[in-house]
Amino acid sequence: MLGVRNMSNLERIQNRLGRLIAQLESEGEDANQRVKDAVADCLLPDIDDKLREDLYRSCRTQATLQGYGEYLPKSGERGGTSAIQPALDSAKNALIAFVSGGIQASPDVLAFLFRKKNKEGLIYYTEDTLTDFLFNSSNRRLEDDYKDKKWDGSLDSLMEAYRASLEETPEEEA
Secondary structure, eight states: OOSOOOOOHHHHHHHHTHHHHHHHHHHGGGSOHHHHHHHHHHTOTTSOHHHHHHHHHHHHHHHHHTTOGGGSOOTTOSTTHHHHHHHHHHHHHHHHHHHHHHHHHOGGGGGGOBOOOOTTOOOBOOHHHHHHHHHHHHHHHHHHHHHTTSOOSOHHHHHHHHHHHHHHOOOOOO
């Protein structure tokens, strides 16, 4: 667990609607009023979770009917990938820099890293396949933590949890 407070249903719905909200804001006065109202209803602070979920489904329907479907998470989309995409992009960039720097510093390191069985029958990693392996692994964990409400999806809270874990780690005895 990342040590981040659990997200409320309001925050989760707000994250799901993030791309739609950004699109509506970018359209300004030209944005569809029905969709804007449906989004506003979903984000009312003083409603219970069941009503919020019902309003969210209604908002999705209204957005789809009015041509905004592409700004909503796809049905069955794992977690809230669109809401956490900035953090996933940062993770990918960090892993590319990490693997690239490591290979530049020690080019023979790939000779010591063996891949699991794979359909291509490849034994060794390349720079790209190692980066993809690390990214896919971290990506799954982040999506699961977001879906399970263990992480709020922001890069700041991820980095805060990491720094806090470094401070909490007990020193090993010699």
